[in-house]
Amino acid sequence: MSAAEETTGEDAPWGEVTPEAARRLLVAAVDAFAERGYHATTTRDIAGRAGMSPAALYIHYKTKEELLHRISKLGHERALSVLEAEADREGAAADRLAGAVRSFVRWHAERHTTARVVQYELDALGEEHRTEIVALRRRSDAVVRRIIGEGVRDGEFDVPDVPGTTLAVLSLCIDVARWFNARGSRTPDEVGELYAGLVLRMVGARRPPREPGAAR
Amino acid sequence: MSAAEETTGEDAPWGEVTPEAARRLLVAAVDAFAERGYHATTTRDIAGRAGMSPAALYIHYKTKEELLHRISKLGHERALSVLEAEADREGAAADRLAGAVRSFVRWHAERHTTARVVQYELDALGEEHRTEIVALRRRSDAVVRRIIGEGVRDGEFDVPDVPGTTLAVLSLCIDVARWFNARGSRTPDEVGELYAGLVLRMVGARRPPREPGAAR
DNA sequence: CCCGAACCTGAGCAAGCGCTTAGGCGGTGT
DNA sequence: ACACCGCCTAAGCGCTTGCTCAGGTTCGGG
Numbered sequence: 001m002s003a004a005e006e007t008t009g010e011d012a013p014w015g016e017v018t019p020e021a022a023r024r025l026l027v028a029a030v031d032a033f034a035e036r037g038y039h040a041t042t043t044r045d046i047a048g049r050a051g052m053s054p055a056a057l058y059i060h061y062k063t064k065e066e067l068l069h070r071i072s073k074l075g076h077e078r079a080l081s082v083l084e085a086e087a088d089r090e091g092a093a094a095d096r097l098a099g100a101v102r103s104f105v106r107w108h109a110e111r112h113t114t115a116r117v118v119q120y121e122l123d124a125l126g127e128e129h130r131t132e133i134v135a136l137r138r139r140s141d142a143v144v145r146r147i148i149g150e151g152v153r154d155g156e157f158d159v160p161d162v163p164g165t166t167l168a169v170l171s172l173c174i175d176v177a178r179w180f181n182a183r184g185s186r187t188p189d190e191v192g193e194l195y196a197g198l199v200l201r202m203v204g205a206r207r208p209p210r211e212p213g214a215a216r
Numbered sequence: 217m218s219a220a221e222e223t224t225g226e227d228a229p230w231g232e233v234t235p236e237a238a239r240r241l242l243v244a245a246v247d248a249f250a251e252r253g254y255h256a257t258t259t260r261d262i263a264g265r266a267g268m269s270p271a272a273l274y275i276h277y278k279t280k281e282e283l284l285h286r287i288s289k290l291g292h293e294r295a296l297s298v299l300e301a302e303a304d305r306e307g308a309a310a311d312r313l314a315g316a317v318r319s320f321v322r323w324h325a326e327r328h329t330t331a332r333v334v335q336y337e338l339d340a341l342g343e344e345h346r347t348e349i350v351a352l353r354r355r356s357d358a359v360v361r362r363i364i365g366e367g368v369r370d371g372e373f374d375v376p377d378v379p380g381t382t383l384a385v386l387s388l389c390i391d392v393a394r395w396f397n398a399r400g401s402r403t404p405d406e407v408g409e410l411y412a413g414l415v416l417r418m419v420g421a422r423r424p425p426r427e428p429g430a431a432r
Numbered sequence: 433c434c435c436g437a438a439c440c441t442g443a444g445c446a447a448g449c450g451c452t453t454a455g456g457c458g459g460t461g462t
Numbered sequence: 463a464c465a466c467c468g469c470c471t472a473a474g475c476g477c478t479t480g481c482t483c484a485g486g487t488t489c490g491g492g
Contacts, residue, residue, distance in 0.1 A: 021469075039255035040340070043450060053471045058451065060469095120336065120394075124256070164402070164410045167395070172384060175391040178336075179383070186380070194380045201417045237439075259480060269441050274481065276439095434492090441486075449478070456471080462464090 013078065013111060017070075022060040024050040029067045034113035038068055038124040068121060069129040075111075075118035076136040080143075082107045087143045093151030094205045100147060101173060101199045102192040108176040109188035115177035144170055148203055158204030169199050229294065229327065233286075238276040240266040245283045250329035254284055254340040284337060285345040291327075291334035292352040296359075298323045303359045309367030310421045316363060317389060317415045318408040324392040325404035331393035360386055364419055374420030385415050 017023040028049035032041040043064055047054045061067045086099035108115045122130060145166040151157035159165050176191060186194075233239040244265035248257040259280055263270045277283045302315035324331045338346060361382040367373035375381050392407060402410075 019469090037253070037255055037340075039253060042448080044448090054450090055452080055472080056470055064450070124253075160413075161410055164407075165414065168388060168411065168414055171391040171395060172388050175387040175394075178391075179387060191380075194377055195384065197376075198381065198384055198418050201420060202414050204417060235439090258478080260478090270480090271442080271482075272440055280480070436491100437489095439486105439488080441484105443483090445480105445482080447479080450476100452475075453473090454471105457469090459468095460466085462466105 013114070014074070016074070019060070021050070021052070021056070025052070025057055025060055026067065026071060030071055030114055030117055033068065033071070033121060034116040038117075038121045065124070065126055065129070068117070069125055069133075071114070072118055072121070072125065072129075072133050073136075075114050076133055076140075078111075079104065079107055079115070079118065080136060080140050083140055083143050087147055093147055093154060093156045094200060094203075097144075097147045097151065097203065097205075098196040098200055100144065101169065102196040104173050105176050105195045106188045106192040108173060109180045109186075109191050112177050112180045112182070115174075119174050119177050141166060141170060151203060151205070156206055158206075165202060169202065172199070229330070230290070232290070235276060237266070237268070237272070241268070241273055241276055242283065242287060246287055246330055246333055249284065249287070249333045249337060254333070254337045281340070281342055281345070284333070285341060285349075287330070288334055288337070288341065288345075288349050289352075291330050292349055292356075294327075295320065295323055295331070295334065296352060296356050299356055299359050303363055309363055309370060309372050310416060310419075313360075313363045313367065313419065313421075314412040314416055316360065317385065318412040320389050321392050321411045322404045322408040324389060325396045325402075325407050328393050328396045328398070331390075335390050335393050357382060357386060367419060367421070372422055381418060385418065388415070 014023050014026055017026050025046060029041070029046045032045050032049060035041075036045075043057055044054045046064075046067070047057050050056075057064075057067075061070070082103045083100050086103050087096055089096055089099065108119075122133060125133060145162060148157060148159060148162055148166055148169075152159050152162060172195065176195075180186075180188075180191065230239050230242055233242050241262060245257070245262045248261050248265060251257075252261075259273050260270045262280075262283070263273050266272075273280075273283075277286070298319045299316050302319050303312055305312055305315065324335075338349060341349060361378060364373060364375055364378055364382055364385075368375050368378060388411065392411070396402075396404075396407065
């Protein structure tokens with residue numbers, strides 16, 4: 001059975017990487033970086049996983065670091081768009097915060113190999129590339145802070161320290177990439193749901209959203 | 217039970233590392249590993265920071281990996297003892313949980329270079345050493361789970377998913393090592409206090425302990 | 433005064449690293 | 463037919479890596 005290649009959409013996360021050989025190399029690099037770390041991964045290992053010779057890598061990427069940069073940039077953009085999609089919806093801050101956490105966590109769990117590279121290999125990037133990525137991360141921070149701030153303003157949340165709580169919420173979500181194991185007992189959906197609830201408690205949400213009837 | 221000869225105790229964290237040169241090398245390795253990561257650090261760099269020639273390292277440690285193992289083991293033991301000290305006290309579960317989180321977080325912030333190595337270089341260890349360390353980490357998990365379980369049993373906490381919440385609490389604390397910056401605006405004490413409050417909310421503690429009157 | 437143990441260095445080895453180069457192969461336009 | 467171009471490989475270059483080893487220094491005890 002030959003694979004019917006799907007080149008676009010959310011399900012094939014590296015669909016935008018063209019030519020096909022470049023995509024294969026990038027996917028191989030994600031796996032290798034996530035498994036062993038950037039510095040412990042050799043260009044020979046990446047090329048080998050993609051079924052090519054070491055030299056083939058340098059036709060599609062100038063350096064090993066450029067590969068990491070491409071992965072990091074695309075990954076951050078995807079994670080950020082997941083966050084923003086939920087944040088820009090209409091409705092109560094509690095619903096938006098819960099939705100954002102649920103989606104963000106689910107992304108980190110589902111794509112935990114990518115997320116691991118994205119979140120933990122930041123300082124393997126060169127100076128310029130790193131500052132570019134850091135700017136993206138600040139936008140994630142701003143999104144979460146905005147929702148929490150609005151919740152406080154509207155009297156939905158009780159948060160004494162908005163920046164600190166924002167930091168903690170993002171930290172909690174990001175760390176999912178470190179411990180999540182696909183062979184573990186929890187599905188990405190379950191973790192997202194659990195974390196959305198925990199975060200609502202962290203911000204002191206007045207009433208839990210969804211489930212309008214059950215109070216207990 | 218051997219004579220515990222502490223040179224200086226908690227304030228000089230590597231006091232128990234006996235030949236002075238070995239301690240200098242270990243401290244240098246902690247700095248280097250935290251700054252660049254294990255794989256990106258060379259033995260020449262470590263020796264240089266300790267003011268020695270590269271060969272001197274191998275008089276005190278068999279391999280570079282053994283150095284990492286020593287750091288990781290001592291670090292985990294210290295972090296675990298910090299946790300257990302607060303967990304074994306008497307009193308309400310909320311007080312013990314808050315105390316444990318406060319101390320654990322403070323440790324990760326104060327000793328964030330050590331903590332970074334301890335928490336993020338686990339899979340640079342060899343097979344045997346890694347399983348040894350993983351056992352220590354499971355004990356940390358057990359400590360937190362026990363407190364939360366007792367809080368639920370005594371009706372102090374409202375936690376639908378005890379293992380999941382335990383995981384989240386520990387994850388939150390551990391990730392402090394990643395983002396904490398000594399030149400940042402928060403002191404380790406402040407972060408510990410903030411996180412203790414957040415965790416109490418996560419477990420649905422009935423009433424916040426300490427500070428009986430003051431608000432704002 | 434010398435001895436042996438503990439400690440450290442200068443020089444360097446084998447292996448592996450990121451990356452380059454010269455060239456081959458297959459499909460397309462003319 | 464043939465030149466061209468995109469894609470790939472075999473071979474290997476220059477360098478750094480973890481680690482070794484013969485030899486030197488320091489120092490307490492006899």
